[in-house]
Amino acid sequence: MNTVRVTRITVVAKGVVALELRSADHRPLPTWTPGAHIDVHLGPGLTRQYSLCGDPADSAVWRIAVRRQENGRGGSRHVHDNLSEQDLIEVGEPRNHFPLQPAPRYLFLAGGIGITPIRPMLTAATAPWELHYAGRTTPAMPFHDELAADPRVTLYPNGRFDLDALLDRHPPGTRVYCCGPSGMLQAVEQACARRPDHPLHLERFTAAPAGRSEAFEVELARTGRTLRVPADRSILEVVEAAGVPILSSCREGTCGTCETAVLAGTVDHRDTLLTPAEQAADDTLFPCVSRSLGPRLVLDL
Known part of the structure; x- marks a missing residue:
């Protein structure tokens, strides 16, 4: 855990503020790579993850951007309404599930606040790249002013880009990096599925659609307790209700905070973090969304 000071708060788009965070003891902050995010502890039961969107080479400051969500779970409203410059907050170590x-070439696609994990990639990329960045309106697009000055960037303030046309004019081997709203991610997934020679990397801020759920049991190996997980509750909810604390943040399988080791059983992986090979290993899960494909799982809890 790192104690940091909010040294600057800047409005970078309509409804979006950028926070600069510096170490409270003036020591260098932990290193990070483009695509990384941090857990920000805003209060009891109020931990949220935000992508680092500054310069990875600058160990003195971290930068995050937060869009206000009126109908969210309260984290963004707390940032906008309660945080002030010089406040001290606790943040976790950087984690990167979107490296x-x-x-040989990159095609970056961003929608709205989805620009945050992609922005540091633009300076880190050592091969030719293009960024296509969509938003509802220009004023609502974070960092649009600085990005618009780069000829490799195309902004779409009132519409969508033509995915098929973009992909068709990029040669095989081009890596596609995309972050944005769920509708955009689904469209990009479908377009890239027709072009397997364009490797796709996604960062989700919300969970992917879940399939049907069945009840099952989880054994907590450290205590030998067995708990029943009904179809309408998550492993995380059941374990927390039994008095076993698990550090969690997004509760949607997108941040990785609640990762838990699996000792036995077959997992129904519903996160957006593990690769197919990691899912096949069945040695870890995210209890906020993952379930069991069999009658029982044994977890290292």
């Missing part, structure tokens, strides 16, 4: 991998 920039080597490629």
Whole structure:
């Protein structure tokens, strides 16, 4: 855990503020790579994850951007309404489930606040790249002013880009990185599925659609307790109700905070973090969304 000071709060788009965070003891902050995010502890039961969107080479400051969500779970409203410059907050170590991998060429696609994890990738990319960035209106697009000055960036303030046309004019091997609203991600997934020679990397802020759920049991190996997980509750909810604390944040399988080791059983992976190979190993899960494909799971809890 790191104690940081909010040294600057800047409005970077309509409904979006950027926070600069510096170490409270003036020491260098932990290193991070483009695509990383941090858990921000805003209060009891109020931990949220935000992508780092500053310069990875600057160990003195971290930067995050937060869009206000009136109908969210309260984290963004707390940031906008309660945080002030010079406040001290606790944040976790950077974690990266969306790393920039080597490629001969990159196609970056962003929608709205989805620009935050992609922004640091633009300076880190060592191969030719293009960014296509969509938003509802220009004033609502974070960092649009600085990005618009780069000829490799195309903004779409009132519409969508033509995915098929974009993909068709990029050669095989181009890596596609995309972050944005769920509708955009689904469209990009479908377009790239028709072009398997364009590797796709997604960052989700909300969970992917879930399938049908069945009840099952979880055994907590450290205590030997067995709990029943009904069809309408998550493992996380059941375990927490039994008095076993698990650190969690998004509760949607997108941040990785609640990752838990699996000792036995077959997992129905519903997160957006693990690769197919990692899912096949069945040695870890995210209890906020993952379930069991069999009658029982044994967890390292």
